[in-house]
Amino acid sequence: MENVTLNNGTKIPQLGLGVFLVEDKNDLRHSIEYALADGYRHFDTAAIYHNEAGVGEALAASDVKRSDLFITSKLWDSVQTYDDTITAFKASLQRLQTDYLDLYLIHWPSAGYNEKWRAMEDLYNDGLIKAIGVSNFEQPQMDQLLTTAKITPAVDQIETHPYFQQTQLHEYLANLGIAHEAWGPLGQGKGGVLKDPVLNEIATAHNKSVAQVILRWHIQRGIIVIPKSIHQARVAENIDVFDFELTDAQMTAIAGIDKHQRGSEDPNDEAWLKRSLTMN
Numbered sequence: 015m016e017n018v019t020l021n022n023g024t025k026i027p028q029l030g031l032g033v034f035l036v037e038d039k040n041d042l043r044h045s046i047e048y049a050l051a052d053g054y055r056h057f058d059t060a061a062i063y064h065n066e067a068g069v070g071e072a073l074a075a076s077d078v079k080r081s082d083l084f085i086t087s088k089l090w091d092s093v094q095t096y097d098d099t100i101t102a103f104k105a106s107l108q109r110l111q112t113d114y115l116d117l118y119l120i121h122w123p124s125a126g127y128n129e130k131w132r133a134m135e136d137l138y139n140d141g142l143i144k145a146i147g148v149s150n151f152e153q154p155q156m157d158q159l160l161t162t163a164k165i166t167p168a169v170d171q172i173e174t175h176p177y178f179q180q181t182q183l184h185e186y187l188a189n190l191g192i193a194h195e196a197w198g199p200l201g202q203g204k205g206g207v208l209k210d211p212v213l214n215e216i217a218t219a220h221n222k223s224v225a226q227v228i229l230r231w232h233i234q235r236g237i238i239v240i241p242k243s244i245h246q247a248r249v250a251e252n253i254d255v256f257d258f259e260l261t262d263a264q265m266t267a268i269a270g271i272d273k274h275q276r277g278s279e280d281p282n283d284e285a286w287l288k289r290s291l292t293m294n
């Protein structure tokens with residue numbers, strides 16, 4: 015597995031397993047068991063997914079050492095103060111059955127993120143988190159955060175797939191030394207991206223699936239990916255992307271199918287950011 019080195023020197027496996035919407039405990043346990051057996055060491059959850067405890071159980075039951083795992087979780091929007099951030103973080107640690115996180119993210123740029131970031135900086139300085147970052151931050155929100163931040167975020171986890179390539183934000187993050195992590199790397203199974211004719215042609219040429227071509231495209235862009243699947247064959251398929259390479263012409267062809275089309279919530283949508291404060 016290839017690693018990406020974050021701006022503080024922490025290494026993150028470039029491909030991990032996402033677990034959004036994996037609410038059934040057996041599905042979660044199986045998905046994580048398949049992933050560990052296939053060589054995944056990086057797992058991405060969040061307090062709002064209500065499955066941190068299941069992730070903790072599945073990882074604790076494996077014989078992989080904690081130091082060989084990379085665990086990410088996220089602070090939900092309903093938490094808005096310094097003190098509540100510390101409390102929420104400790105609750106996540108407890109549910110995940112661990113005494114540190116590898117990466118902790120502010121989930122959305124909703125109210126209070128400067129204060130939340132100050133708390134996360136303290137947790138980082140106390141050695142309880144190896145790297146801190148954000149999610150769903152666009153340039154104006156990142157610029158605003160950086161007016162008070164003492165530590166530059168290591169990561170921005172944002173929706174990214176061939177129909178929403180985030181070229182501009184990618185460039186902006188690269189200039190700041192912030193790693194680009196893709197959520198919904200396969201388009202969340204929505205929007206028809208897995209049926210795209212250009213991707214299908216490239217997949218046929220490599221004798222790979224469209225999902226594998228998409229994941230390989232992200233990897234060659236230097237992006238961190240966390241595809242989710244509860245199916246054994248797909249969990250295996252999604253990590254089997256390190257034995258082929260897309261040509262420059264294929265990378266350019268994929269660049270050409272961008273529709274600039276989000277599949278999910280928009281971080282510029284104030285109504286959504288407000289609503290997220292009341293979700294739990």
Ligand SMILES: NC(=O)C1=CN([C@@H]2O[C@H](COP(=O)(O)OP(=O)(O)OC[C@H]3O[C@@H](n4cnc5c(N)ncnc54)[C@H](OP(=O)(O)O)[C@@H]3O)[C@@H](O)[C@H]2O)C=CC1
Nearest residue numbers: 032033034149197198199200201202203225241242243244
């Ligand atoms: N920071 C944020 O705001 C967000 C973060 N995330 C994180 O990113 C992770 C990934 O994003 P996610 O939303 O899950 O979407 P993905 O792009 O990973 O797509 C997951 C969907 O694709 C299907 N799928 C997986 N592998 C394949 C394959 N090889 N071939 C065909 N279909 C496949 C899955 O179905 P099946 O399981 O049935 O195989 C599921 O329906 C999340 O799990 C979560 O950890 C997600 C959303 C927002």
Ligand SMILES: O=C1CO[C@H](CO)[C@@H](O)[C@@H]1O
Nearest residue numbers: 034060062121150279290
């Ligand atoms: O990670 C996520 C998954 O789903 C949540 C609820 O829609 C999103 O808000 C969030 O970004």
